[in-house]
């Protein structure tokens with residue numbers, strides 16, 4: 330993670346510098362850093378911009394090398410039109426600056442003539458975009474690695490920007506934690522290890538509790554346990570409690586699917602692409618990252634994170650298609666396909682969370698179905714909810730956070746498809762509407778306001794995006810953070 334410092338807006342005479350350029354702005358005009366820099370460079374910046382056709386369009390960049398004796402590099406970052414000068418726009422500009430300045434160990438980014446919040450969000454963007462998972466690269470040459478270690482954000486009111494920063498830094502930490510977890514290979518990050526990685530949240534004031542297989546058996550979490558039967562790795566359930574709100578106030582419950590590797594089990598998946606199933610724990614990673622963010626910024630809300638952790642493997646001890654299991658809720662499930670395992674994990678984790686914590690509302694996140702990718706691609710996560718107000722809040726938080734959800738239907742006609750001849754329900758109901766059927770199954774284990782987010786299409790990206798390198802996206806961390814900020818914290822007296 331690059332270090333962020335907020336400093337007064339004063340033109341540096343040495344090192345690397347990034348400047349934000351509104352679309353159509355003339356570089357030499359005004360008194361801001363842009364004009365000062367252009368003057369100090371003898372008009373070189375204006376000339377370079379003209380030569381390169383740089384007009385300040387959003388995401389456009391123009392790098393000028395050694396324009397003065399001291400300055401090694403000046404990078405112009407296009408800010409786009411006024412309507413792009415939002416906090417999100419600033420995050421993307423900060424991110425673009427971090428990419429453009431990656432060759433320098435220390436650099437400055439001018440965010441003058443903007444509110445302090447904009448400077449802080451530019452810093453957030455820089456941190457989010459410069460994330461890297463390089464634990465297992467041993468042969469990378471130092472020259473090939475990004476070097477940026479310190480980014481000095483120049484602001485008109487650096488004190489105010491500095492004051493706004495810790496809350497955003499906590500979010501960046503939560504995102505990085507979530508990305509780390511989803512990026513880890515499945516031999517390293519099995520359920521036991523994933524549970525261990527939750528324990529440091531205690532340093533932020535989170536109460537972390539880990540349930541092992543004995544406790545899970547004692548409780549009767551047989552649906553989750555059935556998934557883990559084929560694995561040499563023990564399952565876990567982790568409960569993370571952040572009590573930042575009114576004592577005794579009903580918490581929000583966030584429940585995550587944490588399948589650390591999904592082979593499909595006896596209903597085995599095809600080999601090509603199976604390696605992707607290491608991130609079948611991205612729902613759990615989002616919940617863990619969100620709890621970390623909320624605790625890190627001391628959110629004034631009560632939140633409980635519950636993650637069900639297991640591997641879905643095959644062996645002589647694995648569950649079979651046709652098995653019937655009795656879930657924690659008491660309802661029986663005919664397991665017709667062992668690859669529809671996420672819903673078995675969630676059935677017990679959600680029931681447990683609701684039974685124990687009587688939440689105000691529950692949101693589960695899961696890489697549940699390939700079908701949601703067919704429906705929505707990689708742009709929106711699928712949202713299913715039994716509660717219109719909660720759905721509306723998630724929709725708004727999705728827009729605000731850049732992690733958008735699209736509401737999908739639920740209904741009796743879909744529920745019929747999971748009727749079983751032998752048990753209370755079966756775990757599959759045919760290919761058409763596959764994501765809805767998965768949600769319908771989960772709804773049978775839900776009491777009270779609930780939303781299910783199918784994040785199979787958004788949890789991982791095969792290409793770089795404005796605020797993240799390709800790979801684990803940590804999708805959901807910022808959404809849940811926003812949901813809590815706008816709908817739990819904002820409702821309280823100051």
Ligand code: BES
Nearest residue numbers: 609668669670671696697698699700785
């Ligand atoms: N983990 C998968 C879903 C998935 C697919 C996540 C692609 C990320 C990318 C889930 O456990 C699964 O296997 N779902 C099945 C359900 C089916 C058997 C009803 C699927 O989508 O094919």
Ligand code: MN
Nearest residue numbers: 591668669670
């Ligand atoms: Mn599966």
Ligand code: ZN
Nearest residue numbers: 588591609671
């Ligand atoms: Zn799965």
